[in-house]
Every structure is written in structure tokens, then in C-alpha cells.
Amino acid sequence: MAGLTNDIEQFLLSLLEDCSDGSLEIGRNELAQKFDCAPSQINYVLMTRFTPYNGYYIESRRGGAGYIRIVRLSREPHSLVQRILEDPGLDQLTTDKCKHILTALEDQGIISREAMWLMRLATDDRALRGLENNERKMTRARILKNMLLAYVK
Known part of the structure; x- marks a missing residue:
């Protein structure tokens, strides 16, 4: 398929x-x-x-x-990152969805491959172990948004 x-x-x-x-x-x-x-x-x-x-x-x-x-859509890096940051559906984020977003940002040249891997590692379930599932999803979303904010500043 x-x-x-x-x-x-x-x-x-x-x-x-x-x-x-x-x-x-x-x-x-x-x-x-x-x-x-x-x-x-x-x-x-x-x-x-x-x-x-x-x-x-x-x-x-x-x-x-x-x-x-x-x-x-516009391919301007700040425009796409801004849409991600403002997405109301991103107050909780699964590992797979986070990987999908980061891979798309890397594929479009908005973030480097190294930055993509660092962000993936920082938001991985292993990094967030000890948190309950819902808390892990909320924490992952906050971490990703903070990293993207730092990246575009």
C-alpha cells in the first residue's frame, strides 16, 4: 500500500x-x-x-x-512555525505527532537535521518517563512550543 x-x-x-x-x-x-x-x-x-x-x-x-x-501554504519558516504555535490542538501531543511535525519542519528546511533530532530526543517518551500519559502529552507540547519559539527568535 x-x-x-x-x-x-x-x-x-x-x-x-x-x-x-x-x-x-x-x-x-x-x-x-x-x-x-x-x-x-x-x-x-x-x-x-x-x-x-x-x-x-x-x-x-x-x-x-x-x-x-x-x-x-506559505513556505516562510516563521509563518509555518507560527501556525504550529497557535494550533489549539497542540496543547497535548503524542510522540508520533511530534515526530511528524519535526520531520516536516526538517524536510522543508526550517530546522536542521541536528535540531530535529535534538527536539525529538527532548520530547521522546523516555525523556518524559515518570509522568502520566496525559501529563506527558501536555509537557511534550509545551517543550516543543518552547523550543520552536527559541528557534525562530
Whole structure:
């Protein structure tokens, strides 16, 4: 399945490259037919590969005339970090979500590979052992936000 997911992602990225305004609109069902997969596979690609942390915003409408609109967000480092810092959903953060955010920041050249690894180690479950699960998630979110604040200053 990873091959199909990568193929769909690469196809969408190539279409986005051809869009002068950084916005792509495409039918979910048409895309599923092209790749001979279920529309839920398209949803999976959108939810995991085209996230705000990766620099994208998704609009979607379901139904017969449904569509997917992928909008490339500003690639300015401070703008993306600011969105992360202001995200109300980030008062609790799992290890996997934290890794995903840090990897996306490193992939986009906003933080160095070394900084990404240091931040991952500082927010890892081993570093936060001794805390209850919810407390660990809240502490991880605060640590990540503080490190990102220090990084962009």
C-alpha cells in the first residue's frame, strides 16, 4: 500500500507544480478511478501527506459534484512555525505527532537535521518517563512550543 500512497502523493505534487497559483482542484472519485483504489485511500494520502505541517491546506466537498482542493501554504519558516504555535490542538501531543511535525519542519528546511533530532530526543517518551500519559502529552507540547519559539527568535 505504501507504493500506492507514494504514487498518489507524487501525482498530486506534480499537478500542484503545474498550478501557477499554488492551488489544485480535483475530483476525489476521478482520482480514485485513475489509481484503481477506494476514495478512502485518497483521503488517507490527503490526511497524512498534505497536512498544514507539511505546508498544505485541504478543502473538500463530498457527493456527486465533490472535489478536493489542495492549497500550498506559505513556505516562510516563521509563518509555518507560527501556525504550529497557535494550533489549539497542540496543547497535548503524542510522540508520533511530534515526530511528524519535526520531520516536516526538517524536510522543508526550517530546522536542521541536528535540531530535529535534538527536539525529538527532548520530547521522546523516555525523556518524559515518570509522568502520566496525559501529563506527558501536555509537557511534550509545551517543550516543543518552547523550543520552536527559541528557534525562530
